[in-house]
Amino acid sequence: MKAIVQLDNLAIGYQLGKGQIKKIATAIQTELFAGELVCLLGPNGAGKSTLIRTLSGMQKPLEGRVLLQGQSIHQLNPRQLARQLSLVLTERVQTGMLSAYEVVALGRYPFTDWTGRLSAADHTIIAQSIEMAGATELASRVMTQLSDGERQKVMVARALAQEPEIMILDEVTAFLDLPRRVEIMQLLRELAHRTGKVILLSTHDMELALRHADRLWLLPKGGPLAVGAPEDLVLNGLFAQAFVSEGVHFDVLSGAFHTPKSAQNAVQLIGEGTAWQWTKRALERIDVEVAPDAPCRIELLADAGGSTWQWVVAEEGNRRVCHSIYELLQVVQAISNDTVLEMSNPKNEQDTHTWDH
Amino acid sequence: MLKTHTATLETASLVSPSETRRAWHWLFFILVFAGGVFFFLLELGIGSISIPLSGVVAALFDLEGADPTWKKIIVELRLPRAIAAAIGGAALGTSGLQLQTLFRNPLADPWALGLTAGSQFGVALVVTTASVVGSSVLEQFSFLSNLGIVAGSSLGCILVLALMVWVSRYVSTITLLIFGLMLGYFAQGLISVILHFTNQTQGKIFSGWNDGNFAGVYWEHFPILIPLTLLGLVSAWILAKPLNALLLGENYARSLGMSIKSARIAALSSAVLLSAPLTAYCGPILFLGLVVPHLARGLFSTSDHKVLMPSVMLLGALIALAADLVVHLPWERHFLHLNAVNAVIGAPVVMWVILRNKHMRSFDA
Secondary structure, eight states, X not given: OOEEEEEEEEEEEEEEETTEEEEEEEEEEEXXXXXXXEEEEOOTTSSHHHHHHHHTTSSOOSEEEEEETTEETTTSOHHHHHTTEEEEOSSOOOOTTOBHHHHHHGGGGGGSOTTOOOOHHHHHHHHHHHHHTTOGGGTTSBGGGSOHHHHHHHHHHHHHHTOOSEEEEESTTTTSOHHHHHHHHHHHHHHHHHHOOEEEEEOSOHHHHHHHOSEEEEOOTTOOOEEEOHHHXXXXXXXXXXXXXXXXXXXXXXXXXXXXXXXXXXXXXXXXXXXXXXXXXXXXXXXXXXXXXXXXXXXXXXXTTSSOEEEEEEETTEEEXXXXXXXXXXXXXXXXXXXXXXXXXXXXXXXXOOOOO | OHHHHHHHHHHTTTOOHHHHHHHHHHHHHHHHHHHHHHHHHHHHXXXXXXXXXXXXXXXXXXXXXXXXXXXXXXXXXXXXXXXXXXXXXXXXXXXHHHHHXXXXXXXXXXXXXXXXXXXXXXXXXXXXXXXXXXXXTOOSGGGSOXXXXXXXXXXXXXXXXXXXXXXXXXXXXXXXXXXXXXXXXXXHHHHHHHHTTSOHHHHHHHHHHHTOOGGGOOGGGHHHHHHHHHHHHHHHXXXXXXXXXXXXXXXXXXXXXXXXXXXXXXXXXXXXXXXXXXXXXXXXXXXXXXXXXXXXXXXXXXXXXXXXXXXHHHHHHHHHHHHHHHHHSOOSSOOXXXXXXXXXXXXXXXXXXXXXXXXXXXXOX
């Protein structure tokens, strides 16, 4: 594998003013290989932006170097750098009446002369970039008519038209709905593999990053930067550790985050299949654990068609039939209030904390 | 030529509209240019004394049998006025376009940003100083040292511009415009105070200039006005490429290898060159810089500065000539003010821009 970018003993941070320096991470020693999609993850305030800014040449490192094809990017002039490194940012662009094609054509900026005239080769590269980004049907449309997801596709095409060795994307999926986020992520993964470019993406989307990245860069608060395949970082616990201060708990089994709560109650849940899984999820939301030997028993009964269910709750001889999970939760909550109230355990009221997937 | 031709053939399947659009652009360029020539000739022919087209042509090309009175009227009065209007319209339209892109503000222009007010103030200061220090040196405003007022105008313009660039970092789009308008009122107030110290004749001449008029330009002003304005127009045209990149915002422009700082300095200098000398000779001309870029964008339906630059120049010249023509139609009672005509055309366009633009409509732009 060919290392495109090398981070050589890099220390990042920024000036607080009056000679004070805020150090974010030091002694970063890693590299980015051709054709890989790397996702940068980390809790808010860990310094993802500072790292992205340092890698894209917008900000100087405190120590060490960022080498792009063996040259320090902070010594390249802006034009040389733009020919090897392109950016896609979170910000929504307001390009007035430019068409998507014209926006992608701006990617040729570092290659054209002062008139900005595009050669035949330039037009070919623009057309290819648009095609690779899956934006062919958008090309003739005006940017203002495009949705957020379509605009980001155009901006990816524009970044490709710069023919970079490395593309850096900063929180580009932030405005998008889930299907669009998955689409962009798959697109980037495919692009990295097909074109042999390095694609580095900073994101908040932990589940998507875990599923799509070839490697993760994990930046916890206070450093150090951990690098590895997503699964490696999950197994060695670094992933859970990085987000431990966020008030959420990473469940290694399900690969998802939960708000940490101590279960107040337990029930038996008898049944199987998808409905069983979702019932369990619903119960966990109201702090009810599923345990095999609990006194309260819930039986899940599917009808013949398998599309409607009944939940039969049996507790101390009482029996109640519920026809929806919503109804079930109310029944279970009523029972648990009766039995647990005297424990007067102050509940950790974190129900409002929803984790955004 | 051959190279670009093959390029469009190759990508034709992917991007169909660009070629037909280019043809439309050329058609519009030709139409606008023809309209400009038409109004230019009307400017020379129409006035309190009406001169037929044949007379205009005869006077212009010094043909035999040209009426000497007509020739005098055309060459000494109407021709410099028409040239000033054409240059002025082109200059204001171009500077408006640059400032709108640079400040990312659809209502920016030399007037809205207070540059015109800065120029007015600078000129007022020079005139007053001259009258206080030695009125014998400068008997009349129109004979006033050419360079003096241009320098005063430029200095005032640059000072305001520096202030606006600084303020624009901290305030939003609309707030910046309000700031610019307030600067304008402030300058007007100061001008009144300053003029208090000049004599009446000079004050009258100044207030005549302050109304804004292309008729105050004479042949002796052109050696300064034309080169400076041309320099501004040429540099604006050269800046078309970086201005296009700036449409993506400064961060993207920087990532494309563009030096924001030098592009900004170049564009602002060009805007000063286009606005200050013109204001020095013609007084404050309102609305043109603001309106012309919007009309050009609408007519050519593009934001590409490579197309917009020539179109704002041609369209600006056309509109300024037309407005000046309205002013100089043989009105029976009294003459109209140029800025009144500009406001009648311009103010509705501004209202339309505000209503159309989502960001301008609400205050949180």
